[in-house]
Amino acid sequence: MDILQFTTTQYVLLTSTIVLLLVLLYLRPPATLTLSTDEKGRLSISRHALHRLIETCCEQLRGVASARAAVSRRGGKFAVTIHLKVRPNAKLDAIQGYLTQEIGDIFRENLGIGAIGPVEVKVIGVTPEPATF
DSSP: OOTTOOOHHHHHHHHHHHHHHHHHHHHSOOSEEEEEEETTEEEEEEHHHHHHHHHHHHHTSTTEEEEEEEEEEETTEEEEEEEEEEOTTOOHHHHHHHHHHHHHHIIIIISOOOOEEEEEEEEEEEOOOOOOO
C-alpha cells in the first residue's frame, strides 16, 4: 500500500483547497496604499498607519474614550467605519459631524485622496468619566 496514493475525491478536495487559498491570497487587500507615484519615487502609507491616523483624530475629542477605525474600498471610493467608546456626557451628533468633516479633510488635504465615500460612526460602548482628585 502506497501512502502517497490519493483517491479521486481526495485529489479534488486537495486541489480545491489549494485553489481557494490562492484566490483568498490574491483578493486580500494590499498592506500599503500608494498615494502618488512620479519619476522621483513613490509615496505610500500602510493600512495600519492609516487606521491609527483616523483613530488618533477621534481620540483627541473630549467625549471619545477610544476608537477603532477600518478603511475599505467600495466602488472606487474609500469607506471609513469608526467604532467608538464614548463618555456619558458626549454629544454624539456633534462628534459624528466633526469626524465626518475632519476625516474628509485628512483624506483630501493630508493624503491627496478626493474619492472618499461614507464615514460611518458606530458607538459600541460607554466608559465612565476618569476619576479626578
